[in-house]
Amino acid sequence: MAQEAAGKMVIPLMTPYKMGQFELSHRVVLAPLTRCRSYGNVPQPHAAVYYSQRATRGGLLIAEATGVSATAQGYPETPGIWTQEQVEAWKPIVDAVHRKGALFFCQIWHVGRVSTNELQPDGQAPISSTDKQISPDTLSRARTSRFPRTQDTESGMVYSKPRRLRTEEIPTIVDDFRRAARNAIEAGFDGVEIHGAHGYLLEQFMKDSSNDRTDEYGGSLENRCRFAVEVIDAIVREVGAHRVGIRLSPFVDFMDCVDSDPIALGHYMIQQLNKHEGFLYCHMVEPRMAIVDGRRQIPHRLLPFRKAFNGTFIAAGGYDRDEGNKVVAEGYTDLVAYGRLFLANPDLPRRFELDAPLNKYDRSTFYTQDPVVGYTDYPFLDDSTKNNL
Numbered sequence: 001m002a003q004e005a006a007g008k009m010v011i012p013l014m015t016p017y018k019m020g021q022f023e024l025s026h027r028v029v030l031a032p033l034t035r036c037r038s039y040g041n042v043p044q045p046h047a048a049v050y051y052s053q054r055a056t057r058g059g060l061l062i063a064e065a066t067g068v069s070a071t072a073q074g075y076p077e078t079p080g081i082w083t084q085e086q087v088e089a090w091k092p093i094v095d096a097v098h099r100k101g102a103l104f105f106c107q108i109w110h111v112g113r114v115s116t117n118e119l120q121p122d123g124q125a126p127i128s129s130t131d132k133q134i135s136p137d138t139l140s141r142a143r144t145s146r147f148p149r150t151q152d153t154e155s156g157m158v159y160s161k162p163r164r165l166r167t168e169e170i171p172t173i174v175d176d177f178r179r180a181a182r183n184a185i186e187a188g189f190d191g192v193e194i195h196g197a198h199g200y201l202l203e204q205f206m207k208d209s210s211n212d213r214t215d216e217y218g219g220s221l222e223n224r225c226r227f228a229v230e231v232i233d234a235i236v237r238e239v240g241a242h243r244v245g246i247r248l249s250p251f252v253d254f255m256d257c258v259d260s261d262p263i264a265l266g267h268y269m270i271q272q273l274n275k276h277e278g279f280l281y282c283h284m285v286e287p288r289m290a291i292v293d294g295r296r297q298i299p300h301r302l303l304p305f306r307k308a309f310n311g312t313f314i315a316a317g318g319y320d321r322d323e324g325n326k327v328v329a330e331g332y333t334d335l336v337a338y339g340r341l342f343l344a345n346p347d348l349p350r351r352f353e354l355d356a357p358l359n360k361y362d363r364s365t366f367y368t369q370d371p372v373v374g375y376t377d378y379p380f381l382d383d384s385t386k387n388n389l
Helices: 002-008 045-053 084-099 136-146 167-186 201-206 226-239 262-274 303-308 321-329 340-344 348-354 381-387
Strands: 017-019 022-024 028-030 060-062 103-109 191-196 244-248 281-285 290-292 295-297 312-316 335-338
Touching: 028 348, 045 084, 084 103, 084 167, 103 167, 167 191, 167 226, 191 201, 191 226, 201 226, 226 244, 226 262, 244 262, 244 312, 262 281, 262 303, 281 303, 303 312, 321 335, 335 340, 348 381
Parallel strands: 028 060, 028 335, 060 103, 103 191, 191 244, 244 281, 281 312, 312 335
Antiparallel strands: 017 022, 290 295
């Protein structure tokens, strides 16, 4: 009876929310998570199982980062959406999610210099805002956070020296993003999330540690953000602001991408988003967490951006059930994106609702290419309950 009564108490994370034209039944969002199981950059049928497992009626899922072109790849077996074959492969995956009543957004990205010659067409150099290579110190840190331990010592895993994009080439990359957004809508996605975070191509232009350009795409804050703004503008024109979100991480230092004034950067980008009436959401990553008294402490420094942005705000970065309930209740954010917890708990919203125990995630299988292990084999609450009987 106690558990039944607890189930009837609606926690903040499980309250409904209207995101633009979309009606959400709860605030728990599946964060975009690279899973490296799209063989040959083509989404596979096992992705339909993975995403539909995590789909709930009125829930929001954001697909793993999906390449906008052949030069956008930086990790093995990541999906793309620049060819018709890829579009067709995404369709049954999107359908499986929609059959569960969930909303599905496609995160579109270009990794820029976070790549190797081997992953690029014809072995060419990765493209970037700069010709500066990611430093070895950064590489070793990235390996331990981004890759499973078994790949830490993989031979040849060094990001290649990039080629600085010429000014006249940049419109072509902008158009790659525009076309990818159109393809995502053709594949059935409800909208797109532009990946403007975590040291990938858009951030390589935006942040002053990685942008050493002297043309109109470098120097001042406005110039450094010009490429990202052009991508946003092109996608909004193509599919409508009501179908577009963006992920930003102004505070995060990843892949040698850090800015000397992250607050100014974040506010400038919010101003650019607000120029588009109805721009759907801003998904922002918290600064690095600190460990205090043995517990992770989230800095909670996103509030000024949340107040400045006109649309839906999504916060991400180390949240658990208690922290998520707290920030929703306090109006710090509208929605909370969960990554590792959702990866390991396909029924995470239900577990949160019941305050049920969570599966532990296995970091060593985050990026393996197995179609089942560490992907679709995490048990549901019902399964674990039966196993305990």
